[in-house]
Amino acid sequence: MDNRVNQPMSNQRYTGKVHPPTDHKENGQRVYPYLPSDELVEAVNLAIILQRPLLLQGEPGCGKTKLAQAVAYELGLPYLCWTIKSTSRAQDGLYTYNNLARLRDSQLLALGQITDPEEIRRIKDPKTYVELGKLGEAFLSDKTTVLLIDEIDKADIDFPNDLLLELDEKRFTIPEMKKEKTAKHPPIILITSNQERDLPDAFLRRCLFHYIEFPNKERLIEIIIARFFGVTEDKSTIPDPDENQLIQEVVAKFSELRELLDKEKGQRGKNISTSELIDWFDVLRRYPHDEVLKQLQGKLPYLGVLLKSWDDHRLYLSKL
Amino acid sequence: MKVNDLPLRELFDKLRQAGWVLGIDEYELLLEALMKGFGIEDEAALKRLCKTLWVKSVEDEKNFNSYFNEVMSKSLENPLVTVEQPTAQQPPIPTAQPQVKQVKTTPTLPRNDERVSPDKLPPPEPRRDQPPQPQTQPSSEAEKSEPAESEFMPQEVAVEIDDDVQLLKTITSKQFLLYSDYLPLTKRKMKQTWRYLRRPIREGPLVELDVTATIEKIIRDGFFLEPVLVPQRRNRVELVLLLDVDGSMVAFHLLGDRLKETATRGGKLGASRVYYFHNCPVDYVYGKPGYSEAVRVEEMLRGLSPNRACLLIFSDAGAARGGYSEDRLQLTERFLGQCQQHLRYLVWVNPVPRERWAMSTAGEIGKLIPMFECDRLGLQNAVKVLRGNPVSWS
Numbered sequence: 001m002d003n004r005v006n007q008p009m010s011n012q013r014y015t016g017k018v019h020p021p022t023d024h025k026e027n028g029q030r031v032y033p034y035l036p037s038d039e040l041v042e043a044v045n046l047a048i049i050l051q052r053p054l055l056l057q058g059e060p061g062c063g064k065t066k067l068a069q070a071v072a073y074e075l076g077l078p079y080l081c082w083t084i085k086s087t088s089r090a091q092d093g094l095y096t097y098n099n100l101a102r103l104r105d106s107q108l109l110a111l112g113q114i115t116d117p118e119e120i121r122r123i124k125d126p127k128t129y130v131e132l133g134k135l136g137e138a139f140l141s142d143k144t145t146v147l148l149i150d151e152i153d154k155a156d157i158d159f160p161n162d163l164l165l166e167l168d169e170k171r172f173t174i175p176e177m178k179k180e181k182t183a184k185h186p187p188i189i190l191i192t193s194n195q196e197r198d199l200p201d202a203f204l205r206r207c208l209f210h211y212i213e214f215p216n217k218e219r220l221i222e223i224i225i226a227r228f229f230g231v232t233e234d235k236s237t238i239p240d241p242d243e244n245q246l247i248q249e250v251v252a253k254f255s256e257l258r259e260l261l262d263k264e265k266g267q268r269g270k271n272i273s274t275s276e277l278i279d280w281f282d283v284l285r286r287y288p289h290d291e292v293l294k295q296l297q298g299k300l301p302y303l304g305v306l307l308k309s310w311d312d313h314r315l316y317l318s319k320l
Numbered sequence: 321m322k323v324n325d326l327p328l329r330e331l332f333d334k335l336r337q338a339g340w341v342l343g344i345d346e347y348e349l350l351l352e353a354l355m356k357g358f359g360i361e362d363e364a365a366l367k368r369l370c371k372t373l374w375v376k377s378v379e380d381e382k383n384f385n386s387y388f389n390e391v392m393s394k395s396l397e398n399p400l401v402t403v404e405q406p407t408a409q410q411p412p413i414p415t416a417q418p419q420v421k422q423v424k425t426t427p428t429l430p431r432n433d434e435r436v437s438p439d440k441l442p443p444p445e446p447r448r449d450q451p452p453q454p455q456t457q458p459s460s461e462a463e464k465s466e467p468a469e470s471e472f473m474p475q476e477v478a479v480e481i482d483d484d485v486q487l488l489k490t491i492t493s494k495q496f497l498l499y500s501d502y503l504p505l506t507k508r509k510m511k512q513t514w515r516y517l518r519r520p521i522r523e524g525p526l527v528e529l530d531v532t533a534t535i536e537k538i539i540r541d542g543f544f545l546e547p548v549l550v551p552q553r554r555n556r557v558e559l560v561l562l563l564d565v566d567g568s569m570v571a572f573h574l575l576g577d578r579l580k581e582t583a584t585r586g587g588k589l590g591a592s593r594v595y596y597f598h599n600c601p602v603d604y605v606y607g608k609p610g611y612s613e614a615v616r617v618e619e620m621l622r623g624l625s626p627n628r629a630c631l632l633i634f635s636d637a638g639a640a641r642g643g644y645s646e647d648r649l650q651l652t653e654r655f656l657g658q659c660q661q662h663l664r665y666l667v668w669v670n671p672v673p674r675e676r677w678a679m680s681t682a683g684e685i686g687k688l689i690p691m692f693e694c695d696r697l698g699l700q701n702a703v704k705v706l707r708g709n710p711v712s713w714s
Binding site: 039042043045046049050052055057087099100103107156157196197198200201202204205207208209210211 | 376552585
């Protein structure tokens with residue numbers, strides 16, 4: 001993993017081929033292998049080299065969010081995630097100024113409660129009360145960071161436009177400190193959107209765009225194997241043929257169901273996707289394989305993991 | 321092919337003409353990426369690169385493919401096109417054989433061989449023999465079908481041959497892209513206009529510190545008692561679209577749908593709702609365009625907040641067919657009166673041009689409520705009215 005550190009950014013390329021070992025954890029969360037398509041790898045590299053944010057769209061559950069972590073792992077960079085909520089404001093991503101704490105401290109100081117000169121110096125420094133947001137943190141970090149801005153379409157209409165200057169010029173001002181901060185190492189920014197609403201043109205203009213296509217059957221099998229059995233150098237990863245048969249069968253049934261929903265619902269609703277397949281397989285593999293294989297021939301077991309609405313259930317049962 | 325010879329500029333211009341939001345920055349970005357080694361292996365790589373840099377939505381992707389193919393094929397196959405242009409204009413029947421032979425004599429091009437092989441017609445001969453064989457019993461029928469078949473077969477061959485010609489045709493002749501955009505008010509402009517419809521209101525729990533007010537309070541009191549907190553500012557706008565459907569409005573259904581779509585997707589119009597009616601809402605409005613899910617007008621109004629809700633009525637008000645209907649005017653007047661009692665912000669958008677309003681019911685209705693044309697300025701003004709700014713409309 002030597003290539004993951006201490007290299008100027010321009011030489012770093014994401015390949016999508018370096019995967020974390022099965023027991024790798026970051027902040028208590030397991031980091032799973034991610035298998036990007038070649039186009040996606042290219043888009044990520046473009047974003048790195050051209051220093052533009054990469055906007056990712058795709059069906060829910062097709063792996064938009066997980067990409068950022070995989071990129072951070074392979075390049076050996078710190079990973080930050082800014083999850084957007086309906087109340088998020090662009091400013092909060094940069095910094096918040098804790099006026100309240102400052103007021104409290106100045107009151108204590110005025111009342112003569114604080115005497116420690118070190119403490120007094122701290123209170124008099126306006127920098128003390130600046131609390132950086134994720135974007136601010138990524139800008140001011142000593143190392144290039146991978147920043148994920150997750151579900152940007154959740155925020156208010158003005159949110160993306162409020163970030164234009166910051167994303168464009170990689171700098172922001174803190175009026176409370178009368179200072180302008182410029183990013184030392186421009187972060188690699190990945191943005192995901194669920195297309196709940198269209199983003200403003202001015203914002204789109206500054207982003208690179210990639211639509212993550214749903215993986216085909218072979219890819220799904222690879223994903224399942226990578227997820228549950230890890231990725232090894234030689235491709236013979238599956239422990240035994242019994243396991244292999246189960247994977248093949250589960251993915252086949254999954255694809256069938258997906259096609260059915262696609263045909264019946266079209267673009268109108270959410271279809272099952274990779275994340276559901278992973279959950280489903282996770283349940284099924286805990287049971288004796290021959291039993292599961294038998295069950296898969298009839299009504300699919302643990303449908304609740306796949307179908308999240310009563311309409312979908314009914315649709316499936318009627319086609320059975 | 322050298323990078324300099326690629327018609328990238330042409331592609332860029334084409335996309336811009338098609339209304340894409342691309343600036344010179346985006347063009348330079350492409351050059352930068354090319355210089356850094358992206359998209360130079362082959363045409364597919366270049367296409368991928370341009371897509372990543374310039375395409376911004378899934379819908380755009382399809383258009384992009386067609387533009388890219390058009391521009392690229394033109395430049396890569398330029399010599400080919402000039403040679404084969406005459407055949408491309410011929411009717412696509414193999415009777416144009418001399419013409420094809422002429423092409424054959426032209427300088428050796430790989431494509432010619434492909435074109436010539438089906439001309440020799442050896443494959444169709446055995447094929448023509450095959451169909452009659454199973455049909456031996458009803459001989460009369462077989463005979464009937466025989467000429468039909470033989471007539472049909474060469475045509476099938478012709479189709480095969482002409483695939484290339486067809487291909488060239490699409491390359492040489494101007495390609496058409498079907499737009500469904502309404503030009504006085506494109507989708508983009510609609511979206512942009514909706515963005516202005518907002519009503520920021522401080523609401524909810526007291527969480528934000530009002531620094532100025534707190535300092536003023538300290539000055540007033542002489543010491544610090546407690547901070548002054550205010551609620552967060554939120555965009556609270558409720559848009560209600562009332563769309564007139566059927567009858568004279570059939571021609572404007574698409575436009576109405578687009579208003580609805582852009583309003584719900586383009587902006588954060590919190591609780592935007594859509595109801596339908598025909599000619600004039602009388603007692604009921606409908607949740608679906610097919611007059612289902614009926615809702616009483618009072619009920620609809622009761623669900624709206626008087627100070628925030630914005631009602632936009634999209635209807636021709638009788639101007640499409642012209643003529644004056646006292647009944648219609650009275651019903652509309654009653655409905656508007658009902659709304660005005662409940663709501664503060666009401667506006668009417670009329671898809672028929674203003675010149676046609678006079679002498680029809682629309683002219684009279686326009687005196688009761690701000691009415692605007694459905695173009696950019698009209699919608700902008702409508703949004704201004706909904707925000708509570710006075711706009712003169714008559």
